[in-house]
Amino acid sequence: MSTPAAPRVSEARERLLRTASALFYGEGIRAVGVDRVIAEAGVTRATFYRHFPSKDDLVVAYLRSVDEAVRAVAGPRAGTPPEAAAQLRAIVDAMAETLCSRGFRGCSFINAAAEFPDPRSPVHRAVAEHRRWLADLFTADLAAAGHPDPEGAAAHLMMLRDGAMVAGYLADPQRARVTLTRGVASILAEAA
Numbered sequence: 001m002s003t004p005a006a007p008r009v010s011e012a013r014e015r016l017l018r019t020a021s022a023l024f025y026g027e028g029i030r031a032v033g034v035d036r037v038i039a040e041a042g043v044t045r046a047t048f049y050r051h052f053p054s055k056d057d058l059v060v061a062y063l064r065s066v067d068e069a070v071r072a073v074a075g076p077r078a079g080t081p082p083e084a085a086a087q088l089r090a091i092v093d094a095m096a097e098t099l100c101s102r103g104f105r106g107c108s109f110i111n112a113a114a115e116f117p118d119p120r121s122p123v124h125r126a127v128a129e130h131r132r133w134l135a136d137l138f139t140a141d142l143a144a145a146g147h148p149d150p151e152g153a154a155a156h157l158m159m160l161r162d163g164a165m166v167a168g169y170l171a172d173p174q175r176a177r178v179t180l181t182r183g184v185a186s187i188l189a190e191a192a
Contacts, residue, residue, distance in 0.1 A: 012041075024059065077144070081145050142187070142188075
């Protein structure tokens with residue numbers, strides 16, 4: 001008995017998504033039209049619409065790819081207090097490192113939310129879904145680390161993270177990095 005083959009990934013779809021991701025992040029979602037994505041990806045209009053029925057579908061795919069990357073960095077979670085605290089520090093350290101990376105232009109999700117404020121928009125819903133997952137991750141890690149108020153501390157950490165993402169782009173990224181890592185250390189100290 002043979003095993004079914006893995007679904008074939010469309011090279012054209014991947015090229016469209018890669019191109020759109022770079023353009024959306026670098027220049028803004030609304031500033032980049034479908035025609036430009038098609039031209040720079042080197043595909044036909046029919047190919048674009050075969051993979052993405054609308055620009056919103058492409059934007060959601062872009063955000064989902066960023067979400068998948070963040071989830072991969074987070075990895076599986078552990079349950080013991082020292083492991084949970086270490087994992088929380090590690091994901092926040094990865095975020096802090098991103099602030100100082102070349103070409104950093106802020107958080108893809110915060111940027112998208114600013115361009116798509118309508119909560120009924122599929123783009124806005126993708127942003128909200130990612131943020132719920134991240135807040136839940138912070139809450140679970142803080143609870144496993146023994147924090148007395150994991151939900152409140154997770155909300156505090158989300159605010160620190162959001163502020164660091166903005167400050168990393170608009171101000172001094174090194175200072176934003178230090179402030180974020182100090183903030184998570186302070187929050188985790190409450191769990192001790």
